[in-house]
Amino acid sequence: MNPPRSETLPLRSDEDLVRVRQAVRAWMVEQNFNLVEQTKMVTAASELGRNALVYGGGGSARLESPVDGGHGGIRVTFEDHGPGIADIAQALSNGFSTGGGLGLGLGGAKRLVKDFEIFSEPGQGTRVIITIRK
Amino acid sequence: MERIPILLVGEFLLVSIQVDLHDRLALALQDDLTTEVVKVRAKGVLIDISSLEIVDSFIGRVLGNIAALTAMLGANAVVVGMRPAVAITIVELGLDLSCLRTAINVDQGMAMLRLLLRPVASQGSDESAEK
Amino acid sequence: MPTNNPSRIAEILARHQQAILEDWLLAQLAAFSARHNLISEADLRRQSADFIGIFGTACQAGTLTDIATPAWQPVRDFLASISRSRASQGFSPSETATFVFSLKQPLFAHIRQELAANAESLADEMWTATVLIDKLGLYTTELFQTAREEVIKRQQMEMLELSTPVVKLWDGILAVPLIGTLDSARTQVVMESLLQSIVDTGSNIAIVDITGVPTVDTLIAQNLLKTAAAARLMGAQCIICGIRPQIAQTMVHLGVAFGEVVTRATLADALAFAFREIGCTVSRQAPRN
Numbered sequence A: 001m002n003p004p005r006s007e008t009l010p011l012r013s014d015e016d017l018v019r020v021r022q023a024v025r026a027w028m029v030e031q032n033f034n035l036v037e038q039t040k041m042v043t044a045a046s047e048l049g050r051n052a053l054v055y056g057g058g059g060s061a062r063l064e065s066p067v068d069g070g071h072g073g074i075r076v077t078f079e080d081h082g083p084g085i086a087d088i089a090q091a092l093s094n095g096f097s098t099g100g101g102l103g104l105g106l107g108g109a110k111r112l113v114k115d116f117e118i119f120s121e122p123g124q125g126t127r128v129i130i131t132i133r134k
Numbered sequence B: 001m002e003r004i005p006i007l008l009v010g011e012f013l014l015v016s017i018q019v020d021l022h023d024r025l026a027l028a029l030q031d032d033l034t035t036e037v038v039k040v041r042a043k044g045v046l047i048d049i050s051s052l053e054i055v056d057s058f059i060g061r062v063l064g065n066i067a068a069l070t071a072m073l074g075a076n077a078v079v080v081g082m083r084p085a086v087a088i089t090i091v092e093l094g095l096d097l098s099c100l101r102t103a104i105n106v107d108q109g110m111a112m113l114r115l116l117l118r119p120v121a122s123q124g125s126d127e128s129a130e131k
Numbered sequence C: 001m002p003t004n005n006p007s008r009i010a011e012i013l014a015r016h017q018q019a020i021l022e023d024w025l026l027a028q029l030a031a032f033s034a035r036h037n038l039i040s041e042a043d044l045r046r047q048s049a050d051f052i053g054i055f056g057t058a059c060q061a062g063t064l065t066d067i068a069t070p071a072w073q074p075v076r077d078f079l080a081s082i083s084r085s086r087a088s089q090g091f092s093p094s095e096t097a098t099f100v101f102s103l104k105q106p107l108f109a110h111i112r113q114e115l116a117a118n119a120e121s122l123a124d125e126m127w128t129a130t131v132l133i134d135k136l137g138l139y140t141t142e143l144f145q146t147a148r149e150e151v152i153k154r155q156q157m158e159m160l161e162l163s164t165p166v167v168k169l170w171d172g173i174l175a176v177p178l179i180g181t182l183d184s185a186r187t188q189v190v191m192e193s194l195l196q197s198i199v200d201t202g203s204n205i206a207i208v209d210i211t212g213v214p215t216v217d218t219l220i221a222q223n224l225l226k227t228a229a230a231a232r233l234m235g236a237q238c239i240i241c242g243i244r245p246q247i248a249q250t251m252v253h254l255g256v257a258f259g260e261v262v263t264r265a266t267l268a269d270a271l272a273f274a275f276r277e278i279g280c281t282v283s284r285q286a287p288r289n
Helices: A014-030 A035-054 A088-092 A105-112 B023-040 B057-072 B084-093 B106-117 B120-130 C009-015 C017-031 C041-061 C070-089 C093-101 C104-115 C119-162 C184-201 C218-234 C245-254 C267-278
Strands: A005-011 A059-065 A074-080 A115-120 A126-132 B006-009 B012-016 B044-048 B076-080 B101-103 C167-170 C173-179 C205-212 C237-241 C262-264
Touching: A005 A014, A005 A035, A014 A035, A014 A059, A014 A074, A014 B023, A035 A059, A035 A074, A035 A105, A035 A126, A035 B057, A035 B084, A088 A105, A088 A115, A105 A115, A105 A126, A105 B084, B006 B023, B012 B023, B012 B106, B023 B057, B044 B057, B044 B106, B057 B076, B076 B106, B084 C184, B084 C218, B101 B106, B101 C218, C009 C017, C009 C041, C009 C104, C009 C119, C017 C041, C017 C093, C017 C104, C041 C070, C070 C093, C070 C119, C093 C119, C104 C119, C119 C184, C167 C267, C173 C184, C173 C267, C184 C205, C184 C218, C205 C218, C205 C267, C218 C237, C218 C245, C237 C267, C262 C267
Parallel strands: B012 B044, B044 B076, B076 B101, C173 C205, C205 C237, C237 C262
Antiparallel strands: A005 A059, A059 A074, A074 A126, A115 A126, B006 B012, C167 C173
């Protein structure tokens, strides 16, 4: 059984985003998640990390394991102090984008990782939590 | 700044992405490739992504842009070697990359580029011969 | 109870080891009379002798009331290996537990013999021995159960893999005949093994034959479409065939559109299409007279 641990990484540059992806990958490999699960989780982390970086003006990503007192699993929390989101339902819908992207960031990440929580209010920043259980 | 090397093979440009692609690097590749297509008057661009562990919406968009830009400049682009896990993830993500020409590996990608270069007349006669 | 008055079980066991072993073997052979085909008498004797030795050492070294302590580690390991081997040899759980429980009778007999004069300590020691052997017996049963579950899990995985053979029909053409119900776990295995085979063989056409799939609901249809989309991204074309008329009707009724994915009624039609795609022609030789 793994001792509980956590790691907080900054999200201030493109290179930081790569480091967050690599950390999520390393944790997934360590817990023997299969290749597809790894790829989905890392891709979701990449989308959410980029959101925090581009729309939130930078923030952080925090990795934790195990989750809910279980034997394993990984939880990643993305946090920024940007403008926040007024209409979360709209932000999750496909094709919605304020940043000129494809608008897949939030909705796409949610499709990749079923366990997805989002907390945001205008002016309060945004926090998104994705969890994968063992 | 680090850059992804672009090789000229015959009349085609070959790019193999071997590093963890960050966003600025992906945009730099898009610029470099379009510049290079014009400079060497390349007829085709082959992008090998077999080492790429993820393609998220940003990298996907850059690949789509490269295809559209090279088409505008009179060249064809083929993306080769996408890993199964990456392909499954793109489908789940909902990313539409149907504009991309794809092939299993570099060999087949090269064959595809050569086939696309054949004069239209001979292509037509081939098709009628098959049917 | 036995804490202030150290248990004599270890001592009794050490002194009468050989006699207890013989009695125990007789008890086991009686219980297993019908199971001579599963384990030989020589093996049983060797296992029993080994166990008595390890058991005696643990009794001397550790407390008799807690088998989770380090002193009992060798005993636990030994029982684990017994449980595993018996699970795979085809013993039932109760037969496996009998290995430990049948030790009670000979052990009790010797305790009674030794302590006949002292009724109080006899009762104490009997109680200690009962609790101890019950614990070991239950531990064995639990392990047996775990071992069986592992076997079942492994077999399920093997079946999953067996049920999705990806075959090469021609240079550049793969096929996967799906048989039976497609749940989402199985569809995922099919999808992944098909896509991996595409890479491994460098094939650019993959035929998915669903002739053997009894029903196709919206979810399965979606999964098939996703597989086709993923294959396309990798540079391969997916052909779905074996769509029976009822299934075609259901799909139209459900509003499932296969869109750009090529579909054919039979595997033969799909293969003909695939040959045309890769530029192969099949011709019949002129009949010989």
